[in-house]
Amino acid sequence: MTFKPHITVAALVRRKDRYLIVEEIYDGRKVYNQPAGHVEAGETVVEACAREALEESCWRVRPSHLIGVYVYKAPNGVTYYRFGLAAEALEETGHTLDEDIVAVHWLTLKEMQALHNRGELRSPLVLKLIEDDLAGQAYPLNLIHEGSNG
Known part of the structure; x- marks a missing residue:
């Protein structure tokens, strides 16, 4: 079996005490996540x-800084490498939402913890990213070297 990791990103966007969270349908059920994807x-x-x-x-x-890089082996056997980045909200646009997105919310930490306790977060990484941000984890974006010349 060939190992094919999935490289993903997540945007942690905070305004005052609220986080930008998407409500989405994943694997037939409603879950909550930061805006994220491959x-x-x-x-x-x-x-x-x-x-x-x-x-x-x-x-x-x-995006302003890297909060962390997370490795998660999902129940379906897929291994995800997730880059969690803090990002500043600039403006809401009239862009059309992805078809799997049900709604967009600005939720508090307490609301996120309640969703976690009810098993409604897409993965444990959703709350972990918030906790790491609150703990002060912040690394410059140039830590991620993506140049093509080595």
Whole structure:
């Protein structure tokens, strides 16, 4: 069996005490997540983060720093390498939401913890990203070297 890791990004967007969260249908059930998704061919992690936020939430964002890189083996056997980036909300656009997105919310930490306790988060990484941000984890984006010349 060939190992094919999935490289993903997640945008942690916070305004005051609320986080930008998408409600989506995944594997036939409603779950909550940061705007997140796969890095596409030819794009950087930072570009993927901004694109996913726009597609999933209609918000144009500016990634500011790396919170962490997370490895998660999902129940379906897929291993995800997730780059969690903090991002600033710039503006809400009229962009059409991805078809799997049900709604966009601005939720508090307490609301996120309640969703976690009810098993309604897409993965444990959703709350972990928030906790790491609150703990002060912040690394410059240039830590992610994506140059083509080594």
